[in-house]
Amino acid sequence: MKNILGREIPDYIEGYGEVKPFMGAFANYGERAKASVTLRSVKPGEKKLLANIEEALDKVGLKDGMTLSFHHHLRNGDYVLNQVMAVVAQRGYKDIHVAATGIFPIHEPLVDYMKKGIVTKISVNYISPGPVAKAISQGLLKHPAVFMSHGGRPRAIESGDLHVDVAFIAAPTADAYGNVNGVGGPAACGTLSYAVADAFFADKVVAVTDHLAPYPACPIEITQDFVDYVVQVESIGDANGIVSGTLTVTKDPVGLRIAKMAAQLINEAGYIQNEMSFQTGAGGTSLAVAAEVRKYMQEKNVVGSFAAGGITGYIVDMLNEGLFRNLFDVQCFDLKAVASYRENPRHQAMSGSLYGNPHDKGAIVNNLDVMILGATEIDTDFNVNVVTGSDGVIMGASGGHNDTAAGSKIAIIVTSLTKGRLPVIKDRVTTVTTPGETIDVLVTERGIAINPRRKDLLEKLKDSDLPITSVDELKRISESLTGVPETVEFTDRVVAVVEYRDGTVIDVVRQAKD
Numbered sequence: 001m002k003n004i005l006g007r008e009i010p011d012y013i014e015g016y017g018e019v020k021p022f023m024g025a026f027a028n029y030g031e032r033a034k035a036s037v038t039l040r041s042v043k044p045g046e047k048k049l050l051a052n053i054e055e056a057l058d059k060v061g062l063k064d065g066m067t068l069s070f071h072h073h074l075r076n077g078d079y080v081l082n083q084v085m086a087v088v089a090q091r092g093y094k095d096i097h098v099a100a101t102g103i104f105p106i107h108e109p110l111v112d113y114m115k116k117g118i119v120t121k122i123s124v125n126y127i128s129p130g131p132v133a134k135a136i137s138q139g140l141l142k143h144p145a146v147f148m149s150h151g152g153r154p155r156a157i158e159s160g161d162l163h164v165d166v167a168f169i170a171a172p173t174a175d176a177y178g179n180v181n182g183v184g185g186p187a188a189c190g191t192l193s194y195a196v197a198d199a200f201f202a203d204k205v206v207a208v209t210d211h212l213a214p215y216p217a218c219p220i221e222i223t224q225d226f227v228d229y230v231v232q233v234e235s236i237g238d239a240n241g242i243v244s245g246t247l248t249v250t251k252d253p254v255g256l257r258i259a260k261m262a263a264q265l266i267n268e269a270g271y272i273q274n275e276m277s278f279q280t281g282a283g284g285t286s287l288a289v290a291a292e293v294r295k296y297m298q299e300k301n302v303v304g305s306f307a308a309g310g311i312t313g314y315i316v317d318m319l320n321e322g323l324f325r326n327l328f329d330v331q332c333f334d335l336k337a338v339a340s341y342r343e344n345p346r347h348q349a350m351s352g353s354l355y356g357n358p359h360d361k362g363a364i365v366n367n368l369d370v371m372i373l374g375a376t377e378i379d380t381d382f383n384v385n386v387v388t389g390s391d392g393v394i395m396g397a398s399g400g401h402n403d404t405a406a407g408s409k410i411a412i413i414v415t416s417l418t419k420g421r422l423p424v425i426k427d428r429v430t431t432v433t434t435p436g437e438t439i440d441v442l443v444t445e446r447g448i449a450i451n452p453r454r455k456d457l458l459e460k461l462k463d464s465d466l467p468i469t470s471v472d473e474l475k476r477i478s479e480s481l482t483g484v485p486e487t488v489e490f491t492d493r494v495v496a497v498v499e500y501r502d503g504t505v506i507d508v509v510r511q512a513k514d
Helices: 053-060 080-090 109-115 131-137 152-159 193-201 253-268 284-300 313-320 335-343 352-356 401-407 455-460 471-482
Strands: 067-070 096-103 119-127 145-147 166-171 204-209 229-232 277-279 304-311 324-332 347-349 370-373 377-379 410-414 441-444 447-450 490-499 505-512
Touching: 053 080, 053 204, 053 229, 067 080, 080 096, 080 109, 080 166, 080 204, 096 109, 096 193, 109 119, 109 131, 119 131, 119 152, 131 490, 131 505, 152 193, 152 352, 166 193, 193 324, 193 352, 253 284, 253 410, 253 441, 284 313, 284 370, 284 410, 304 313, 304 335, 313 324, 313 335, 324 335, 324 352, 335 347, 352 401, 370 401, 441 471, 447 471
Parallel strands: 067 096, 067 166, 096 119, 119 145, 145 490, 166 204, 204 229, 277 304, 277 370, 304 324, 324 347, 370 410, 410 441
Antiparallel strands: 441 447, 490 505
16 A cells, blocks of 8 residues: 555565554544553644633533542642632533532532532542531532542542542642643642643643743643643732641640650651651641640751652751651641742642552552551540541541552551540541551540550550550540540431542441431
């Protein structure tokens, strides 16, 4: 056969295979390459910059029943999810699956869309207490919500368990060809780590920005070869909304006592040493543990290898003091962390997959020594609940809880014995988020319980002056303070499915009768 240039080309070449003849420099644009996830090719000179979100929905071919994804690096300051879904609602689309890495009170318009059948599915890694969480608890969502972990979500996307039709990336800075970063512009949020899997694997990717930079928009975190279209809007959000939660070391005497005991345990167990790795949450007691660990590190001249997770200004200070050589950051929790990520090459981003995907070639959580975790409930088998309150109302989701508990060498729950006049320790938690086999220690103001599976810790700490007791004894003490709470009754209606990080179902959330 002949190609377009008139050259004689065999139909088949031994050792090469069937031959596709050259038919022009741009003849094969739009065909999907065998090893590529890209569904659309861009010709030289073709423009990606669109006029508005309406045009973007036209270009991506939005249809009823599609899955739209969003990320939450702007947290309670995010405007993009609301802007996109407002246009979706105006156009009358139905049965949309919102696959967001995080949902906050600012996303309250989703409640109305749930009632109208515009949004009938929600998948999420973290959901803040607020209108959407309450609406799901009340059964207003047609299908059960799916709660994933920070590592489980990218695992699901990469494996095809969660197929994203269109990913909308809130891009603090973008150029007209689709290179984006999170460190420039009025809504700079730091890393864009949770959006990486969506950018790589979604059928279509739309970068939504309020800061269009000259090409190329360096530094580049998500590159142009994964972005189909760019839309410029007036504002993608308020960076001040990133700071949601405590984010400061507690001054509460109970929290400080818990923190001192936790840090002493970490030290006596031998984990505070050179090259140690560490992660803590952003709550007041968790940060107080970091403050106490900091003292031990300073006294012992210890330099850790890295701190990881969602990064706060407090952890940035520890980096700058030389207590850690590096940071692995999946989400900036405050503006000091944003500035550090922008300016310090030792402050590294990690994608959600690199952070906690149990099926990749090595997640960062697997290299964690110490992990400090919270709990809304814990039971006598050390199973932990961070999804619902004791009343069954949704108030969170796994986030990185079960990822880090599984990967770290010691996973420590720090909590007061009672919350809201209710005991934290139960015979059975209302909802299991993290299995007890991956939780090592519970630290409360009245004592410390070590999981019986950790015989090595029990042996190492047998002569410690720490108030080590059993979880059953701590449960007895907590109930002596509060009384035994009444049992909450639930209907058979499943309002949410709690997935473990590997995609298996660890529990379900049923609608409470009241």
